[in-house]
Amino acid sequence: MSKLTKEQIDQFFIEQFESFEQQLNGEKSLPLHKTRKEAFDTYKQSGFPAPKDEEYKYTNIAKAFASHISSVETSDIELTKEDVQKHFISKLKAINLVFVNGELNTSLSDLKDLPGGLIIENINDAQTKYESDFASYFNKADMAGADNFFSLNTAFTNGGAFIKVEKSAIIEQPLACYFFSTSQKNDMISQPRNMIIAGENSQATVIENFITLGEHASFTNAVTEITLEQDAIFNYYKYQNESDKAIHVGATMVEQRGKSVFNAGSFSLRGMMLRNNLNIAIHKPHSETNMYGMYLLDGKSHVDNHSVVDHIAPDCESNELYKGVLDGKSKGVFNGKIFVRQAAQKTNAFQSNGNILLADTAEVDTKPQLEIWADDVKCSHGCTVGQLDADQLFYLKARGIDEKTAKSMLLKAFAADVITTVKVDALRELIEKNIEERI
Amino acid sequence: MLSIKNLHASIEGKEILKGINLEVKPGEVHAIMGPNGSGKSTLASVLAGREDYEVDKGEITFKGKDLLDLGADERAKEGVFLAFQYPIEIPGVTTTNFMKTALNKIREHRGLEPLDAVSFLTLMKEKMKLVEIDQSLLSRSLNEGFSGGEKKRNEIFQMAMLEPELSILDETDSGLDIDALRIVSNGVNKLKTPDNATIVVTHYQRLLDYIVPDYVHVLFEGKIVKTGGKELAKELEAKGYDWIKEEAGVAS
Numbered sequence: 001m002s003k004l005t006k007e008q009i010d011q012f013f014i015e016q017f018e019s020f021e022q023q024l025n026g027e028k029s030l031p032l033h034k035t036r037k038e039a040f041d042t043y044k045q046s047g048f049p050a051p052k053d054e055e056y057k058y059t060n061i062a063k064a065f066a067s068h069i070s071s072v073e074t075s076d077i078e079l080t081k082e083d084v085q086k087h088f089i090s091k092l093k094a095i096n097l098v099f100v101n102g103e104l105n106t107s108l109s110d111l112k113d114l115p116g117g118l119i120i121e122n123i124n125d126a127q128t129k130y131e132s133d134f135a136s137y138f139n140k141a142d143m144a145g146a147d148n149f150f151s152l153n154t155a156f157t158n159g160g161a162f163i164k165v166e167k168s169a170i171i172e173q174p175l176a177c178y179f180f181s182t183s184q185k186n187d188m189i190s191q192p193r194n195m196i197i198a199g200e201n202s203q204a205t206v207i208e209n210f211i212t213l214g215e216h217a218s219f220t221n222a223v224t225e226i227t228l229e230q231d232a233i234f235n236y237y238k239y240q241n242e243s244d245k246a247i248h249v250g251a252t253m254v255e256q257r258g259k260s261v262f263n264a265g266s267f268s269l270r271g272m273m274l275r276n277n278l279n280i281a282i283h284k285p286h287s288e289t290n291m292y293g294m295y296l297l298d299g300k301s302h303v304d305n306h307s308v309v310d311h312i313a314p315d316c317e318s319n320e321l322y323k324g325v326l327d328g329k330s331k332g333v334f335n336g337k338i339f340v341r342q343a344a345q346k347t348n349a350f351q352s353n354g355n356i357l358l359a360d361t362a363e364v365d366t367k368p369q370l371e372i373w374a375d376d377v378k379c380s381h382g383c384t385v386g387q388l389d390a391d392q393l394f395y396l397k398a399r400g401i402d403e404k405t406a407k408s409m410l411l412k413a414f415a416a417d418v419i420t421t422v423k424v425d426a427l428r429e430l431i432e433k434n435i436e437e438r439i
Numbered sequence: 440m441l442s443i444k445n446l447h448a449s450i451e452g453k454e455i456l457k458g459i460n461l462e463v464k465p466g467e468v469h470a471i472m473g474p475n476g477s478g479k480s481t482l483a484s485v486l487a488g489r490e491d492y493e494v495d496k497g498e499i500t501f502k503g504k505d506l507l508d509l510g511a512d513e514r515a516k517e518g519v520f521l522a523f524q525y526p527i528e529i530p531g532v533t534t535t536n537f538m539k540t541a542l543n544k545i546r547e548h549r550g551l552e553p554l555d556a557v558s559f560l561t562l563m564k565e566k567m568k569l570v571e572i573d574q575s576l577l578s579r580s581l582n583e584g585f586s587g588g589e590k591k592r593n594e595i596f597q598m599a600m601l602e603p604e605l606s607i608l609d610e611t612d613s614g615l616d617i618d619a620l621r622i623v624s625n626g627v628n629k630l631k632t633p634d635n636a637t638i639v640v641t642h643y644q645r646l647l648d649y650i651v652p653d654y655v656h657v658l659f660e661g662k663i664v665k666t667g668g669k670e671l672a673k674e675l676e677a678k679g680y681d682w683i684k685e686e687a688g689v690a691s
Binding site: 389390391392394395396397398399400401402403405406409410412413414416417 | 487488489490491510511512514515516520521523526527529530531532536537540541544545548580597601
């Protein structure tokens, strides 16, 4: 297949949706399918986001898709436990959930003997089994930041995970979600859709890790919806050390419906083109939101972090800190939006993005954006782009530290205020190892 | 130990050092004095291996090895230490972690086992006393938020930890009040042995009341124009540098 036009991509997904509908059979009569169809209608109005869409100006997913995704077929590849386990984060004690091309694989996941207060279901079954939860928590299409990729994902909702942490449950072990694309024989498209409910006074941690297997390209359009109820504390980490043929768009849609604490960490190391949309709506006073991120790129990797924090309620605090280290011909994009609505008085919102370019062929585009309608708030934002400091490097070398170690020390120091926020030891150690290996 | 012959060095095409000759033997203290812009700090930087400077001519040997062949880190491992005029702040790297890494790199080079955490801490505590440095400083980021005096004391503390054979103190006295100057000088003197040597780069004679040199060299326009004993420093303090400039002008 030669390079597709936008019209051809739009037509491609129309056909995909038709064949998807056919395979659904009886499920078509269930309420989820009405949502799917409405979402697809919304999607069709403007179709696949193209660069003329301001939000995708610096990250041309349409072009990457058109140039690299061709021979799409359904995969007949069966993964074994060994196949998936070698990609698990080492030394991490976790409840492992394995998704293959977007669908929760029950035999490869730890679904037996779940701790009390934790429910994990296939999302298709949950729509009837947990009908009221589904009605209340699924499809956050009205949130700021919900775009056409979100609608496309909703339209193809199938086989993802419904995760519920019940009232006052504390889940000690993190839930590690591994999303595999089986691109061994042909290009793969997957659209994982998960929903997580952090019940009242509950605590849990989720790690998402995306892995493309094989030499062919993958296009992943993932959505994870997270809702926090009163007094919930929820930690969310996203780790991307993808194949050079991976195109990824992932939206994390977070609603802090009750007074709650949400912590996010996003770590991107490799991929052809990765776009992370982190959208957070804060509905109740005295909530706290922390967003940390690091991108450590080389080669031709392109990583775009877009975030929207919507301060709807007063007396809340949000902190955002993203740091980037870019080498080779890599490209980083950071776009952080903060909305402070008129009612959101006494908001404290801070945002910062720092970058170090290790090569003059690397590039970063950074754009903070604040829109404030309230008049009694504390907000700040800032961004920096620089290089490793030659004086610092010389100082370390003048004490007998070789160049490689010295650079690694300086980069770790630069990233320290992001890395130290990772509460899961095995994940933090993995990221530190990534930094050392990269130098 | 150190032998500099006809050293010419430049930065961005501008020649700063124009033929330096200097011999330093173990146990000796050499003072390099001179007016601003004479090339004192350049000489210190070239010895330590700063890459901004281009060595155009001449040679430097240290313990028989060609120093110019070695990178800054290799020179440090061989035993060259530069106490910076303006110590660099490195946020996010603690002094302790920095020192541990540096010390173990140097020990590795000397064929010694890395120090374990307990022996390292014991050594640190011992050396901290030497320059009366507070332990809380060492768990903070390197030089970040340190006062001028604390930074200079930290340099001498590092020197004490790494036990170099050749120490170059680049205007260690600048910005130090008299109390701090005594502490720093006292530290340097305690580290003196018959096997190591010190080059003290300074603009003023005062430091040399505390660190007494065997030789005083006057650097002017990139050349050593006069060499004498410690009394030369006193003469310079009393008469200023103008007579040196005149003498040098007459000679050339």
